[in-house]
Amino acid sequence: xxxxxxxxxxxxxxxxxxxxxxxxxxxxxxxxxxxxxxxxxxxxxxxxxxxxxxxxxxxxxxxxxxxxxxxxxxxxxxxxxxxxxxxxxxxxxxxxxxxxxxxxxxxxxxxxxxxxxxxxxxxxxxxxxxxxxxxxxxxxxxxxxxxxxxxxxxxxxxxxxxxxxxxxxxxxxxxxxxxxxxxxxxxxxxxxxxxxxxxxxxxxxxxxxxxxxxxxxxxxxxxxxxxxxxxxxxxxxxxxxxxxxxxxxxxxxxxxxxxx
Numbered sequence: 001x002x003x004x005x006x007x008x009x010x011x012x013x014x015x016x017x018x019x020x021x022x023x024x025x026x027x028x029x030x031x032x033x034x035x036x037x038x039x040x041x042x043x044x045x046x047x048x049x050x051x052x053x054x055x056x057x058x059x060x061x062x063x064x065x066x067x068x069x070x071x072x073x074x075x076x077x078x079x080x081x082x083x084x085x086x087x088x089x090x091x092x093x094x095x096x097x098x099x100x101x102x103x104x105x106x107x108x109x110x111x112x113x114x115x116x117x118x119x120x121x122x123x124x125x126x127x128x129x130x131x132x133x134x135x136x137x138x139x140x141x142x143x144x145x146x147x148x149x150x151x152x153x154x155x156x157x158x159x160x161x162x163x164x165x166x167x168x169x170x171x172x173x174x175x176x177x178x179x180x181x182x183x184x185x186x187x188x189x190x191x192x193x194x195x196x197x198x199x200x201x202x203x204x205x206x207x208x209x210x211x212x213x214x215x216x217x218x219x220x221x222x223x224x225x226x227x228x229x230x231x232x233x234x235x236x237x238x239x240x241x242x243x244x245x246x247x248x249x250x251x252x253x254x255x256x257x258x259x260x
Contacts, residue, residue, distance in 0.1 A: 011222060014064040023048060028065050028072075031089040032082040038092050045093070055101060056136040063129055063221050066090055087125055094125075094132050101135040111232045112140045114161035116184075118176035119146040123169035126199065130165060130221040137225065149183070158187045162235060163194045163228045171201040174208060181212050194231040198224050 014020045027044055030036045045058050069086045072078040106112075113134050115127050127143055134141040142157045158164070164184055168177050181195065197209055198218040209217055215231070218224040 011226075013067070013220065013222070014060055015068055019050075020061070020064070024061070024064055024068060027061070028068055028086070031065065031086040032069070032078065034085050036089065038089075038096060041089060041093050042096060045097075054136070056133055058097065059129060059133045059136055060222060062090055062093060062132075063126075066125060066129070091125060091128065094128050098128075098132050098135055101132065106140040110138070110140045111162045111228075112142075112160050113163050113165055113228060114157045114184075115141060115143045115165045115167070116180060117146065117167045118170075118173040118180050119149070120173050120176055121146075121168065121170055123199070124167065126169075126221060127165070127167040130167070130198075130224055133221050133225045134228075137229075139228075149180075155187055158184050158193075161193060162232050163196060165224055165228065166195065166197045166202075167199045168197055168201045168205075169199040171204060173201070174205065178212060181214070194228075196224050196227050196231075 015024060026048070027041075030041060030044065045061065049057065049061060066087070069078070069083055073080070073083045113131075115131050115134075117124055117127055131141050131143045142153075144154060144157055148154055166177065166180065177197075184193065184195075194215045195213070196216045196218055197214050198220070202209060202217050203219055206217055216227045218227060
């Protein structure tokens with residue numbers, strides 16, 4: 001389904017691997033400088049990271065940088081201006097890489113992810129980073145902005161989606177999140193759509209999300225994309241079994257196909 005499936009070797013996060021300490025520190029210092037050009041940041045990602053890594057490695061490196069920026073702010077080791085400049089620079093990098101990596105000619109069998117945030121959510125870096133990660137995995141995806149929720153693009157995106165990913169960082173937007181989930185379900189009617197939610201507020205509101213019927217809560221774009229891969233694979237197996245009049249039983253050593 002994808003040219004480069006996620007490897008478990010990167011699951012822990014690059015910021016926890018001492019091999020990347022120096023590169024992350026350098027890149028983090030670069031993104032908080034207002035004078036750093038986009039070309040310089042892209043050049044660093046191309047030339048200063050270990051060679052031979054899959055395309056999504058850059059995305060995980062950017063995610064680790066963003067997390068470290070947030071941690072530095074929480075520890076008062078940088079200020080709001082640093083974080084604002086850094087977030088803007090990372091957003092520029094994400095946008096540029098997306099133009100480079102996005103799938104040009106998707107097929108009807110290409111998996112599709114709808115990526116959304118509740119109206120009023122200001123922390124949108126991670127949803128766009130998740131979109132870039134899907135680009136590297138050769139998924140089709142669309143990051144729906146709240147101002148598009150009333151447009152035909154909302155219906156088209158939700159109807160096409162194999163998974164719905166929601167970024168939720170502001171806990172005061174719980175009502176908006178509830179409304180968004182209901183709106184998506186109303187559009188899909190009786191069709192089951194997996195919901196994956198991530199963000200600071202999501203991690204603090206597990207019981208609330210379980211009550212909404214959310215399928216999975218994730219703490220990184222890696223875990224979100226990996227979960228989406230798994231859900232899509234299960235859906236694909238189910239469709240194949242149904243079309244052949246069979247039942248698929250998934251075991252640790254593979255798939256058993258049972259005829260009625």
